[in-house]
Amino acid sequence: MDGIKIHGYVISPDPGVQVKGIVQIAHGMAETSERYERFAAFLAGLGYHVYIHDHRGHGKTxxxxDNVGYLADKDGFMWLVKDxxxxxxxxxxKYPSLPLFLLGHSMGSFASQRYAMEYGKELSGLIxxxxxxxxxxxLKAGRLIAAREAGKTGRRTKSEKMNNLLFGGFNKLFSPNRTDFDWLSRDEEEVDKYIKDPYCGTVFTSGFYHDFIIGLMVIEKKKNRKKVPKDLPVLIISGDRDPVGRCGKGVKNLYQIYKKTGVNDITLKLYPEARHELLNELNREQVTDDIASWxxxxxK
Incomplete structure (x- = not known):
């Protein structure tokens, strides 16, 4: 690897609980692995080892x-996937034969889409x-703006322009707004926790946005879409008020993409009125039960 020390942790079933498999989690942008402790404990209680790490440019990693929001000097998104x-x-x-599932949220979901193209055969399922x-x-327009920003101010400079371009319109769906992050969840307590965490919600660097957008463009190439194993089970879940997934339209498009490329076991579930962070939403118990059932x- 490139010398970055990645911080992570594992939550395992209690002694005596039958181990059924492993869930690896890729968290979202501008948050940390610690925010998944409740969900990880739930899965561990059902018999799954849960592994999660802070992505480069995030949390303890x-x-x-000062380092939050910067992935690498070059190819940051692909380094994230390699991590x-x-x-x-x-x-x-450690566990060569247990079923392994990869769950990616938000930025982590896009990294997981890329992961499935390169390493999908190593998974028992993708969420x-x-x-x-x-x-x-x-994406083409965003890449040009991000490249201009990086060239003008440097890759490590926080980019308010790119932040506003990508996320500025998300909260408008929920006006009048209580906070800048109402789009994350209907649960005000969870939104307030996010806001109070200094490692969450920060403006990221122009280098991050440039590499991230290039990563998304690579994902969208048809030849890369076809690299996803046809027998890889895929579960797509989203709130139908999540602006990242265009309130359901974008995730329905993603579902159709996988169908057209021949993935033969794919499920889409939209949760009415839910916003971006399903694991921190008012209906999170339903969501966690649905994931566990899938x-x-x-x-096997």
Whole structure:
């Protein structure tokens, strides 16, 4: 790898609980792995080892707030995907035969889409949460703006322009707004926790946005879409008020993309009125039960 030390943790079933499999989680942008502790404990109670790490440029891996939002000097998005696979390699050395499921949320879901193209044969199932399908010309425009920003101010400079371009319109769906992050969840307590965490909700660097958008463009290429194993089970879940997935339209597009490329076991579930962070939503118990049921059905 490139020398970055990645911080992660594992939550395992209690002694005496039958181990059924492993769930690896890829968290979203501008958050941390610690926000998944409740969900991880739930899965561990059902008999699953849960592995999750802070992505580069996030949480404890970033080491300090100055480094939050910067992935790498080059190819940051692909390094993020490689980090995920490196964790898989570590898991497989310890548990070579247990079923392994990858769950990606938001930015982590896009990284998981890319992961499935390169390493999908190593998975028993893929869960994409808070994701989106093809965005086409919007990405080309965003890449040009991000490249201009990086060239003008440097890759490590926080980019308010790109932040506003990508996320500025999300909260408008929920006006009048209580906070800048109402689009995350209807649960005000969970939104307030996010806002109070200094490692959450920060403006990221122009280098991040440039690499991330290029990563999305790579994902959208048909030749890469076809690399996803046809026998890889895929679960797509989203709130039908999630602006990241265009309130259901984008995730329906993603579902159709997988269908057209020949993936033969794919499920889409939209939750009425739910917003972006399903695991922190008012209906999170229903969501966690649905995920657990799907994993159980695909655990061989």
């Amino acid at each position: 970033a080491e300090n707030l 995920m696979h490196h964790l898989t390699v570590i898991i497989r050395k 994409l949460m808070g994701s989106n399908g093809n965005q086409g010309i919007m 994993i159980k059905d695909h655990t």
